[in-house]
Amino acid sequence: MIAHLKGREKALEVFGWTGREAEWIALVCLHSGVFTRDQISDWLGIHRRSARRFIRDMSDRRLASRDRLAGRSVCRIHARAVYRALGAEDIRHRRIASVPVLLRRLLSLDYVIGHTGHAWLPTEPEKVAAFEALGIERALLPVRVYRGGGGNTRRYFPLKLPVALGAGGAVFVYADPGHDTATGLHAWGRAHRELWGALRDRGRPVEAVAVVLGDGEFDRAERVLANWTDPARSTGRSKASATGREIRRDIERIEQGIRGRDESVIGEHGSLRGCLARLAELRAALPTAPSEAMIDGFTVWRSSRLSGDPF
Numbered sequence: 136m137i138a139h140l141k142g143r144e145k146a147l148e149v150f151g152w153t154g155r156e157a158e159w160i161a162l163v164c165l166h167s168g169v170f171t172r173d174q175i176s177d178w179l180g181i182h183r184r185s186a187r188r189f190i191r192d193m194s195d196r197r198l199a200s201r202d203r204l205a206g207r208s209v210c211r212i213h214a215r216a217v218y219r220a221l222g223a224e225d226i227r228h229r230r231i232a233s234v235p236v237l238l239r240r241l242l243s244l245d246y247v248i249g250h251t252g253h254a255w256l257p258t259e260p261e262k263v264a265a266f267e268a269l270g271i272e273r274a275l276l277p278v279r280v281y282r283g284g285g286g287n288t289r290r291y292f293p294l295k296l297p298v299a300l301g302a303g304g305a306v307f308v309y310a311d312p313g314h315d316t317a318t319g320l321h322a323w324g325r326a327h328r329e330l331w332g333a334l335r336d337r338g339r340p341v342e343a344v345a346v347v348l349g350d351g352e353f354d355r356a357e358r359v360l361a362n363w364t365d366p367a368r369s370t371g372r373s374k375a376s377a378t379g380r381e382i383r384r385d386i387e388r389i390e391q392g393i394r395g396r397d398e399s400v401i402g403e404h405g406s407l408r409g410c411l412a413r414l415a416e417l418r419a420a421l422p423t424a425p426s427e428a429m430i431d432g433f434t435v436w437r438s439s440r441l442s443g444d445p446f
Contacts, residue, residue: 137162139255139299146220150198155179156189160212164221165257166247166297167240168228169202169211173440174241178248204237223258228295235312242310242346243297245438253299253306262292265300271333274390277326294323304340304431307331311345311352317359320345324363324429329383331429340431348442353435360433386417 137144137158143165144157152160159178163170176186190210193199198214212218213229228240247255256262266276279293292298297308309323324343331341343363345356389410392400404410 137251139251139253139257140165143221146222147217149220150217160217161221162248162251163244164212164218164228165223165226166228166255167244168213168226168230169204169209169237169240170244171207171209171241171441174245174248175210177440202231202237204241205234209237209241226258226295235314238312239294239296239310241441242312242348242438243295243308245440246308246310246344246346246436247297254301255297255299257297259291259295262298266330269334269337269339271330271337272387272391275329275333275387277330296323300339304342305331305334306342306344308344308346309356311347311356313348313352317355320356320359324359328429329387332383335431341429343430343433345433345435347435347437353437356435360430360435363429364431364433366428382417382420386414389414389417 140158140161144152144161147153147157147160150160156179159175172183172186172190175181175189176183179186179189181189190199190201193210193212194201198217199210199212202209202211211229211231215224215229218224218226218229232240247253256265263273263276267273273291276291277293278289278291281288281290296310297306299306307327309320311320314320334341343360345352345360347353347356389400389404391397393407393410401407401410404413
């Protein structure tokens with residue numbers, strides 16, 4: 136039993152999948168939408184020829200398609216009915232995506248299938264609900280606003296990378312699709328910094344995991360994540376007069392005061408306009424690099440299944 140699937144794999148019996156096969160399809164749909172033959176071969180313990188037949192059967196039934204990704208053949212599960220059966224019809228994994236996005240999803244899946252014991256939160260609603268249950272407001276979650284003709288849509292955890300939350304702490308996974316710089320990793324850290332601070336304030340240790348393919352990405356991620364656990368390595372100082380976390384606490388307190396029309400908070404700054412002016416000052420004072428540790432630990436994990444020959 137894979138706990139975080141919550142029995143959803145049983146809904147796939149109507150497609151003829153049971154047991155490990157059903158678990159595999161559920162894992163793929165919830166975490167990536169795509170997989171390679173090496174990945175399914177390892178999961179089911181079958182020869183690559185048998186994996187090829189499994190993929191061909193899905194394709195013949197128009198449940199999936201075989202796409203090319205940088206010289207590698209990948210299987211993309213696109214049938215809406217499969218996602219609907221899993222209660223994840225709105226997830227975007229079934230859609231065609233760019234090469235970096237597909238590689239990021241494959242790396243994410245590779246880490247998850249090697250760590251199925253973690254309490255993963257595979258969908259956006261599950262992630263949001265889990266953190267709100269801890270009293271963490273949506274304002275602290277990573278978000279992206281998509282503008283369209285029907286209005287704006289807010290998507291939380293927009294990169295759809297793996298997140299696990301258990302009594303012992305939280306695990307956040309960053310999958311590096313082969314960027315030449317650490318820009319993407321730094322942006323991911325900034326997007327999660329306030330959430331990580333809120334978790335640590337509540338006694339939930341935070342571990343960051345970077346999933347990579349090559350030596351360059353491995354070394355780069357190791358340097359960045361080490362600095363996030365010990366910022367004195369890069370800043371040359373271990374303490375600041377006003378730490379980033381203290382500033383973020385003040386921002387959260389004032390924002391809550393404005394939303395709740397808390398007279399004590401508003402009176403502290405003279406008026407609503409005074410609150411807004413103070414918020415602007417605090418946001419401008421946020422350090423570009425953390426003055427305290429952002430995370431409690433880290434792992435850089437190299438994928439072996441995705442480094443083999445294309446099929």
